[in-house]
Amino acid sequence: MAEQHPTDEALIARYLEHARVERRLATRTLDIYAEHLRLLAAKIAEARLGVQRVTAAHVRRWMAQLHGAGREPRGIALVLSCWRSFYRWLGHEGLVASNPVQDVRAPKAGRPLPKALAVDDAVRLAEWHDAEADPWTEARDRAVVEMLYGCGLRVSELTGLDLHANRDAAGWVDLAAGEAHVLGKGGKRRSVPVGSKAAEALRAWLAVRADAPALAAAALRDPASAAALFIGRTGMRLTPQAAWKQVRARSLKAGLAAPVHPHMLRHSFASHVLQSSSDLRAVQELLGHANITTTQVYTRLDFQHLARAYDAAHPRAKARNDDSPETKAKDK
Template sequence: MNDAPAIDPLPAADPLIDRYLAHVRVERRLAARTVDLYAIHLKTLCEKAAESGLPLARVQTAHVRRWMTQLHSAGREPRGIALVLSCWRSFYRWMGHERLVEANPVQDVRAPKAGRPLPKALAVDDAVRLAELHDANADPWAEARDRAIVELLYGCGLRVSELVGLDLVASKDARGWIDLDAGDAHVLGKGGKRRSVPVGSKAAEALRAWLAVRDDCAALPAARLRDPEGAVALFLGRNGNRFSAHSIWKQLKARSAKAGLNASVHPHMLRHSFASHVLQSSSDLRGVQELLGHANITTTQVYTRLDFQHLAKAYDAAHPRAQAKKDK
């Protein structure tokens, strides 16, 4: 995934969009990045409806099918079109609940089929090299934070939104927290679903090292007055505020280069690596599903393809018949 693109202002003629975005942000508690993407896709819907001279409440299934074809002809990938339709479908479902439309015009519209790409995961050696990296030239405070972040992303398979939502301690307002004594991370995943995942010894060690220096941030007292988030957040930036997903992307990219990795590592690649490596070691698909917080086992099954790919490479590298085939 890439960073969420910048959002242009939505057309002022449709306050319905603002109401819906407030609904998903406040009532459904969707992540800020997801709300930003919804805003982009709904802006597209507004533009398509305006081009056809239609108010949003009068859009029909035939219009949606035509706009989907236009997106496909313009080069939009099937997976991207599916995300757009999912957003539109959710919007019209909300309009139905508000009694603004009688039927959902997107309900039976499906995106073109596409081959399912394999998730990108690091080799085990590369993942360990990244996790064990210690940059002696870096600021010790930031180095302790960044090592703990890598250990949690790779050691627990957290999404970056789950990681940045972690607080120092449990509370009724906390999106997530770490219980080091119990060895558990409690996170708020997609769809507002909570789950607990074990925190391994290496991740716990890195977290304790970070917690020992966390409050040494010079900006923290001012940040506590300016923004309570900075007081309770587990991970901080130098400004004393909660560390952002965008900052984690940047730090991981720089850190992977320092570790000498060919891949430019991003947070979800570490989640993919976690899932692939646990599955290779345990073959426990249901267990990996629970650790990742997948609602459907088919989402987790993609990692079995990565596991098979790993075995195929090992076969090509080691089996005498595979070597004989190459020598011909």
């Protein structure tokens, strides 16, 4: 590495002291700032510049180099934030006329793919029976999982369901018709089919639901709880937070590799329906997405599923994998 200009080192040291004393940044944050400013000093020295001669064109070129070297957009954004703050301080000190980092932006981060379970894992969780749980809790939690995975509900839609349709109900289940009527985002209502397995689990839950010891007392305190489809031991409506905890605990007990949360079951529902039907518009309607572009993320999941199947089964894919840089590296 080329030698850093002493003046640049002194300016960086002064800024870090300012950040520690006046901005009171945490030690970990100061360490990150110091690391990013050492990178800046190295880039400046490599370009035979000084801190005060850096332009926006230099910064953009350095960001492109970081991106080309594999640094993630979020990491580049952090580097820029640090540099921008440093040059803002230099401006306040009257050491630079303008901030060369001010209008430089990090590459746009790709939208992360939603996490979905493999079909076998989803079925395993839905069919798993907790022999250690009491029958009341087991019936409820199994019905919760079946409704989340079988209907693609948001957890708030699930916990908002009532036993029957009424004027104040956010949603309800009509087992005779095999439908769940839910209130989604933006106050948008939709109906989704309730499959045979979910209906079976719901009937088992309804057979024991009234056995909650505190249900009668809860109904006196909060009449709306008496109408709730899913309740806790206290007789009150099950909260989204409680449902989240129950699903997570159940997935760990069932032996899944990673803990599952309710929205992962919604993602799994969408991905598995799309894999089987290839009907993006139908998945949009089932999920209650206002815009189909929101649903299109599942086509990427579907393609990944197809790509894995291709790589595992097609003889030319195996040849391709055998010739890949990763395989060659392993053979060395």
